[in-house]
Amino acid sequence: MRTISYTEALREALQEEMTINPDVFLMGEDIGIYGGAFGVTRGLLDKFGAERVRDTPISEQGFVGASIGAALAGSRPVVEIMFMDFITLAVDQMVNQAAKLHYVLGKQARCPMVLRTVGGGGRCYGPTHSQSLEAWFTHVPGLKVVAPSTPADAKGLLKAAIRDDNPVIFMEHKLLYGCRGEVSGDPDTVIPLGKARIARAGTDVTLIAWSWMSAEAGRAAEDLSTQGISAEVIDLRSLIPLDIDTIIASVKKTHRVLIVQESCRTGGFGAEISARISETVFDYLDAPLLRLATPDIPLSASPSLERAAMPDRSRIFEAARKLVEG
């Protein structure tokens, strides 16, 4: 199979879905001739024209709300928020409008829109361009939350998100855009939302992660194997819906769990996973659950401070080793 980057995989997903379905269109800041701040939509303006690859003013609340209206009227908009941090400007539209329409109004109201955005640190962009805010949206019934970590998942999950009839927050990661991997060129290859991926099978400890942390956990698992520790890595792929069955099966096998989240600790999605495990398979645990997370601080721009804050391969390795060796 051919190898392409995460960015190219996302672009392919957009291009294929726009080709298959004329109702799909894109909206966002600088997504046209500029191709998006991270280049995901590069070239799509030439292929589909300005009506369907729609540059917007800096107006997150306005164009996210407009995408909800367009979805209700039968379109399938995919909007890009340049940095996840800017999603705050559009939260009302997602939380008070998009998320609630179907539950309250029933079958008549469908809101098939995707909000693509990019979270995460590692680029020294500082406190307002580096956050991972996905946990907020997992707390809002009616929104799906997806965070792929590989090029194949980026493509397959984005295609699934576009075809889904619900509002989806699709979180990409700055550090993943350049990552390469094997990706299907078949336009029919779609990865369903709500199915976790066992990125690596193991028996001694379960590492649960998503997005960039999943990639780092995979590398940590390699390091652990050199120490004779067999780590199983679960890449959640989507947080909502959550594939709790895959988690439970793994815990029953390994009896030890390390949850790795990039966002700050308190109120993060790791806490939810931890609670769900405690509620369902507590008796299978041989050691307390552990969470790795950024401390409860805003992220700094300084490379040294940012490095000190974020979980990474070596911290995951250390935490997992301690968990297994006691």
Added chain:
Amino acid sequence: MLVMRLFEEKVEKLFSDGVIRGTTHPATGQEAVAVGVCSVLKKGDYITSTHRGHGHFIARGGDPRRIMAEIFGKVTGYSRGRGGSQFMADYRLGFLGGNGITGGSIPIATGTALSAKIKNTGKIAVCFFGDGASNQGTFHESLNLAGLWKLPVVYVCENNLYAMSTHVDKAIPIPHIADRAASYGIPGVVVDGNDLLAVREVMQAACIRARSGAGPTLVECKTYRHSGHSRGDQRIYRSREEEALWLTRAPIRRFRAVLIKRGALNQENDRRLRREARAIVTEAVRFAKQSPDPDPATLEEGVFA
């Protein structure tokens, strides 16, 4: 207009009697805006409403029985009791619903117009909101987008002078909200919102403009809500004299005078119309009262499509 008026008066009464719970925002006195606007729309056009939306829904052809049932929280309501007074819709009528967030529906109406334009359906969108909402970012961002893209949408501002208790003079530094349209390169029109025929005339022009591809219009309807903002509002922020003055300008009274003058209405058919309107509202209440509550077993159903 009569059904709207009697409906809202009945809702207020039912609230004060403790028969129904939650909140409600009556549009008593604003009937000419809802009816004038909806009377010029075509089938399939989109409407977004506000927290003060019962009248918009009735004017668009919503069933008063199911609207009342929703206010009662009954399963026969438009949202099966899940939305209440502020959150009900009938997409077959193009009525996309009220909104509990002031200004929340303005980008959504804009988006329906965007979709209509991209898909070339010939539909237009009409977006109701109040004077208070015109201070929200959603208003300015949406008019900017619609002006930029020449979207088929008409923004209808019901300026009833008060955002809850706050008078427009304390919230907006210019005399006419319609003047804000200039910033977005679109026409802004002020109309007497208590004059049904004037509202119709302005809306006809705005809809023609929208359908022709020339873009949006901002229509400011100057009106007044005779009731308080919501249940429990003692109206301590305005004088009884002011209220009395606006009662003399009440839209139903004015339109009745026009009809009588034109010979279209006499005492007899006026009485008949009132009787019919009362019967519709009585039936709505009967229907709502007799309808079952939603089954708690359905609580977790339908979060996702």
